[in-house]
Amino acid sequence: MSVIRRGAEAEIRRDEFMGRQVLVKSRVPKSYRHPTLDQSLRAHRTRVEAKLLQEARACGVPTPVVYDIDTTKAEIWMQEIVGPRVKDALQTAGPEEMRAMAEEIGRMVGRLHSHGMTHGDLTTSNMILRDGRVWFIDLSLGSKAASLEEMGVDMHLLREAFQSAHSDLMRAYDIITDAYVREYERGKEVLAKVRDIEERGRYS
Ligand SMILES: Nc1ncnc2c1ncn2[C@@H]1O[C@H](COP(=O)(O)OP(=O)(O)O)[C@@H](O)[C@H]1O
Numbered sequence: 437m438s439v440i441r442r443g444a445e446a447e448i449r450r451d452e453f454m455g456r457q458v459l460v461k462s463r464v465p466k467s468y469r470h471p472t473l474d475q476s477l478r479a480h481r482t483r484v485e486a487k488l489l490q491e492a493r494a495c496g497v498p499t500p501v502v503y504d505i506d507t508t509k510a511e512i513w514m515q516e517i518v519g520p521r522v523k524d525a526l527q528t529a530g531p532e533e534m535r536a537m538a539e540e541i542g543r544m545v546g547r548l549h550s551h552g553m554t555h556g557d558l559t560t561s562n563m564i565l566r567d568g569r570v571w572f573i574d575l576s577l578g579s580k581a582a583s584l585e586e587m588g589v590d591m592h593l594l595r596e597a598f599q600s601a602h603s604d605l606m607r608a609y610d611i612i613t614d615a616y617v618r619e620y621e622r623g624k625e626v627l628a629k630v631r632d633i634e635e636r637g638r639y640s
């Protein structure tokens with residue numbers, strides 16, 4: 437079947453599952469790791485990702501439906517979310533679209549955090565825009581009983597993604613945090629952690 441994307445850790449291909457077209461994320465073996473360690477690491481990340489995709493979805497955070505998981509092959513069979521990555525959509529978005537996307541990101545990350553989960557790699561490459569909603573993928577570095585510090589790392593990554601670009605995007609980050617603290621009652625504490633993390637970064 438056709439490989440449509442090849443990342444550092446995983447290969448994405450299209451395949452068929454019970455008569456429907458699905459995406460398969462397959463973690464490829466790494467020859468620089470010890471084979472036993474490699475196998476258990478790939479199985480672990482696959483398991484974590486599938487669980488978090490499903491739990492996030494159950495809390496109302498849009499993620500692909502998981503159809504099947506194969507820990508030996510380190511594969512997740514899931515729904516394909518058709519749409520541009522938020523990273524690309526931001527390039528062409530007008531002010532209103534930008535505001536809507538930022539609101540949605542803040543609200544959904546707030547919801548994820550309020551249920552004790554983190555994403556772990558919260559960049560705009562891991563978000564897809566579809567039907568006016570932001571869909572989250574690639575949760576293998578996330579956690580289920582997350583500390584405020586881990587949530588701070590999520591928000592810090594998000595801030596960096598928006599800071600590195602032009603000033604319009606910096607405004608988008610403020611919209612994100614406004615929506616975030618509205619959704620998550622401990623949001624303000626997390627944002628204080630973000631400042632700690634960034635202070636530490638500056639002096640280390
Ligand atoms: N369910 C999905 N629907 C649509 N595109 C996807 C899906 N899963 C992955 N992709 C695409 O494949 C890319 C890599 O997948 P990802 O899960 O982010 O793996 P990696 O760990 O390599 O970053 C994503 O940036 C996205 O473009």
Ligand SMILES: [Mg+2]
Pocket residue numbers: 561562574
């Ligand atoms: Mg990714």
